[in-house]
Amino acid sequence: MITAPLFVTRSMSPYTLPAHRSLDATTLIRRAARYNGARDALVWESGRRSYAELMMRVEAVAAAFADRGIGPGDRVALCLRNAPSFLEAYLATLQLGAICVPLNFRLAPAELTFLLKDSGPSLLIADEETERTVAAAELPANCPVFVDGSGRGPGSYEWLVQSGLGRPAPRPSIDLNAPASLLYTSGTTGAPKGVVRSQLALCTLIALRQGAMEIGAESVLLAPTPLFNAGGHEFMLLETLAAGGRVVMRRRFDVPEIIDLVARERITHAYFVPTMGFRLMEAMDRNLAADWSSLKMWMSASAPLPDALRERIRTRLPHVGLWNSYGITEVGAVSFLRPVDIDRKPGTCVGRPGVGVEVRCVDDKGEDVAPGQAGEIVCRSPEAMSEYWNNPRATAGTIKDGWIHTGDIGAIDAEGFLNLLDRLKDIVITGGDNVYASEVENHLASCPAVREVAIIGVPHPEWGECVVAVAVAAEGAVNVEATVQAFARSGLARYKCPKTVVLVPELPRSEYGKVLKAELRRQYSGLFQ
Numbered sequence: 001m002i003t004a005p006l007f008v009t010r011s012m013s014p015y016t017l018p019a020h021r022s023l024d025a026t027t028l029i030r031r032a033a034r035y036n037g038a039r040d041a042l043v044w045e046s047g048r049r050s051y052a053e054l055m056m057r058v059e060a061v062a063a064a065f066a067d068r069g070i071g072p073g074d075r076v077a078l079c080l081r082n083a084p085s086f087l088e089a090y091l092a093t094l095q096l097g098a099i100c101v102p103l104n105f106r107l108a109p110a111e112l113t114f115l116l117k118d119s120g121p122s123l124l125i126a127d128e129e130t131e132r133t134v135a136a137a138e139l140p141a142n143c144p145v146f147v148d149g150s151g152r153g154p155g156s157y158e159w160l161v162q163s164g165l166g167r168p169a170p171r172p173s174i175d176l177n178a179p180a181s182l183l184y185t186s187g188t189t190g191a192p193k194g195v196v197r198s199q200l201a202l203c204t205l206i207a208l209r210q211g212a213m214e215i216g217a218e219s220v221l222l223a224p225t226p227l228f229n230a231g232g233h234e235f236m237l238l239e240t241l242a243a244g245g246r247v248v249m250r251r252r253f254d255v256p257e258i259i260d261l262v263a264r265e266r267i268t269h270a271y272f273v274p275t276m277g278f279r280l281m282e283a284m285d286r287n288l289a290a291d292w293s294s295l296k297m298w299m300s301a302s303a304p305l306p307d308a309l310r311e312r313i314r315t316r317l318p319h320v321g322l323w324n325s326y327g328i329t330e331v332g333a334v335s336f337l338r339p340v341d342i343d344r345k346p347g348t349c350v351g352r353p354g355v356g357v358e359v360r361c362v363d364d365k366g367e368d369v370a371p372g373q374a375g376e377i378v379c380r381s382p383e384a385m386s387e388y389w390n391n392p393r394a395t396a397g398t399i400k401d402g403w404i405h406t407g408d409i410g411a412i413d414a415e416g417f418l419n420l421l422d423r424l425k426d427i428v429i430t431g432g433d434n435v436y437a438s439e440v441e442n443h444l445a446s447c448p449a450v451r452e453v454a455i456i457g458v459p460h461p462e463w464g465e466c467v468v469a470v471a472v473a474a475e476g477a478v479n480v481e482a483t484v485q486a487f488a489r490s491g492l493a494r495y496k497c498p499k500t501v502v503l504v505p506e507l508p509r510s511e512y513g514k515v516l517k518a519e520l521r522r523q524y525s526g527l528f529q
């Protein structure tokens with residue numbers, strides 16, 4: 001249970017904290033660097049960077065940002081694949097009291113335009129792979145773009161760094177209740193919403209998770225998931241850097257390389273979504289000599305951990321502590337299923353609440369349901385969101401009496417373990433990525449080949465779920481499946497596009513005209529079996 005002063009949001013509490021000159025996530029990492037300056041902080045494809053080098057460059061980027069007017073409350077957008085530049089710019093932004101806006105580099109230009117208009121960044125950093133998408137999107141006025149890559153001239157990220165080297169950057173007093181980052185997700189309406197994470201929330205999650213996950217100066221974290229995602233940079237990465245450990249990042253997930261990296265870098269902690277896990281286990285079955293003896297923790301998250309994968313990991317790597325976690329962007333990590341319990345609990349179990357987190361399951365009146373009974377999962381956490389950015393209506397619909405309503409259905413057993421049963425919010429989780437059905441449906445509603453369409457998630461042995469479109473063809477339409485898929489790709493990121501289009505004469509509906517998604521999911525549950 002947590003006390004009221006730990007749980008602070010701008011929207012629900014008159015309690016405030018004074019500005020604090022020496023407490024923010026960047027300062028926590030700078031303190032670790034003070035005692036670990038010569039040790040490697042980051043390892044990536046083309047190099048290694050010590051703590052001293054990392055913090056020197058963070059200071060330089062912060063000075064360069066300040067030269068361009070970036071200060072408390074301003075937004076800095078990052079459209080970057082995994083690279084040191086992401087962390088340098090992220091930490092520099094937090095140091096200035098500004099707000100970091102990590103953007104999904106896989107979005108289509110139209111999707112990116114919406115996020116840029118909503119967040120209104122004063123500066124954006126891209127890389128050579130995302131530069132074209134950024135150029136095709138509509139940027140806010142007076143928002144310069146700097147590109148991380150091989151270039152060193154004006155307009156390049158490295159030029160920006162060099163312009164700030166050797167100069168101290170401002171270190172304003174930090175309002176712990178102020179926004180630190182803006183993480184975009186999508187709601188049931190399909191419109192993206194910006195989840196505001198406060199400076200206090202970031203500091204709190206670092207402290208709480210370090211202890212819970214036994215992260216220290218000797219920890220070596222493998223970071224193969226995209227850093228723009230909260231799970232990519234918040235889940236264990238910030239904690240590792242603040243402890244003086246080493247972070248090994250990769251731009252892309254490559255199975256043979258990952259297997260080699262664990263052995264070569266003596267990885268101790270790793271975070272994989274189940275899709276990654278299946279691929280790794282298949283490769284390790286072919287490479288029995290792979291040395292993963294250094295690995296202490298395998299954290300599975302972002303999608304349900306299938307029993308089949310759990311059994312393969314436990315058989316192949318019996319010395320590894322296998323964890324499962326449940327969380328959402330609005331709350332962060334909600335619960336953890338620890339190694340001591342993972343073999344005795346059902347596949348729906350996602351563990352007990354994390355340190356400082358309160359979890360309840362409630363009925364439609366907000367009253368607690370009985371143990372073992374299904375209800376909506378609601379949470380309070382010191383690392384939870386403060387609000388949705390510039391969206392008080394959505395904030396009020398999600399934060400009620402201080403509790404965040406997740407839209408997920410669960411049940412708490414007699415031992416206090418949470419079982420995740422279903423989702424109220426119509427989300428398809430494919431390969432660890434969230435796809436919001438209504439967003440895809442809204443886009444496909446304009447497709448001339450269909451009269452109506454419903455998006456569902458169908459179980460898939462590798463991806464967890466696949467996006468499937470169940471559609472009623474428009475009169476006279478031909479080549480409907482190919483047309484729908486091409487139309488989807490024209491305006492949506494690839495991972496959101498339907499893998500299969502099923503044609504039906506009509507969609508099943510309730511007496512109120514609502515499409516019966518549960519019936520569709522039951523009907524097509526064996527599509528990929």
